[in-house]
Amino acid sequence: MKKTIVVYGSSTGTCEDLAARIATALGVDKNAVVNVSELTPEMISENEALVLGSATWGCGELQDDWYDGVKVIQNADLNGKVVALFGCGDSESYGDTFCDAIGLLYQEIQKKGCTLVGNGISTDGYLHTDSAALDADGNFLGLALDEVNQPELTDSRIAAWAEQIAPTLQ
Ligand SMILES: Cc1cc2nc3c(=O)[nH]c(=O)nc-3n(C[C@H](O)[C@H](O)[C@H](O)COP(=O)(O)O)c2cc1C
Numbered sequence: 001m002k003k004t005i006v007v008y009g010s011s012t013g014t015c016e017d018l019a020a021r022i023a024t025a026l027g028v029d030k031n032a033v034v035n036v037s038e039l040t041p042e043m044i045s046e047n048e049a050l051v052l053g054s055a056t057w058g059c060g061e062l063q064d065d066w067y068d069g070v071k072v073i074q075n076a077d078l079n080g081k082v083v084a085l086f087g088c089g090d091s092e093s094y095g096d097t098f099c100d101a102i103g104l105l106y107q108e109i110q111k112k113g114c115t116l117v118g119n120g121i122s123t124d125g126y127l128h129t130d131s132a133a134l135d136a137d138g139n140f141l142g143l144a145l146d147e148v149n150q151p152e153l154t155d156s157r158i159a160a161w162a163e164q165i166a167p168t169l170q
Contacts, residue, residue: 002048002082002169004028009036009054009063014147015088019053022086025162036069044076049169052105053086060097060132062104073108083109084118084165085142091128092149099144103132106141118142118165
């Protein structure tokens with residue numbers, strides 16, 4: 001398996017919990033689950049696959065700790081790496097900015113020479129009206145999770161996503 005790190009930004013613990021569950025589903029060691037506030041350039045350079053996640057805060061913004069994390073990403077060489085994105089949000093109270101942070105992370109990695117995996121996720125079954133995390137076909141650029149309104153769907157969404165990206169991590 002490719003050396004993989006799961007990086008999360010979380011203010012109240014939801015994205016942190018999801019990162020751990022995603023790591024388990026992917027078979028990634030829990031020591032490779034890292035709070036973005038502790039992300040270093042070395043962690044990026046020594047891993048072949050990066051699973052990057054953020055809660056969405058404000059009105060469609062990155063979780064606060066990601067503002068410094070983004071600078072680490074901007075200064076890193078992502079050529080040849082595999083990147084997957086995930087996020088969590090609230091599709092009812094913030095229905096038109098649902099999981100926007102996934103889209104913001106995508107903007108940071110899209111021209112960095114890495115390969116995006118775990119994208120093209122259908123929005124079927126979600127409750128939002130709009131999101132910056134959608135691609136040109138209207139599919140999510142990564143795994144969007146809603147622990148506020150649809151927690152009962154999280155395990156199956158993680159399992160399906162993990163199954164989709166697992167071959168790309170081999
Ligand atoms: C003030 C505030 C602003 C929020 N803004 C958004 C938003 O724009 N889009 C969204 O999808 N969720 C939004 N949320 C919901 C959070 O993303 C959601 O509660 C998430 O699970 C928090 O994750 P965390 O505990 O990892 O920080 C907001 C929540 C609060 C309290």
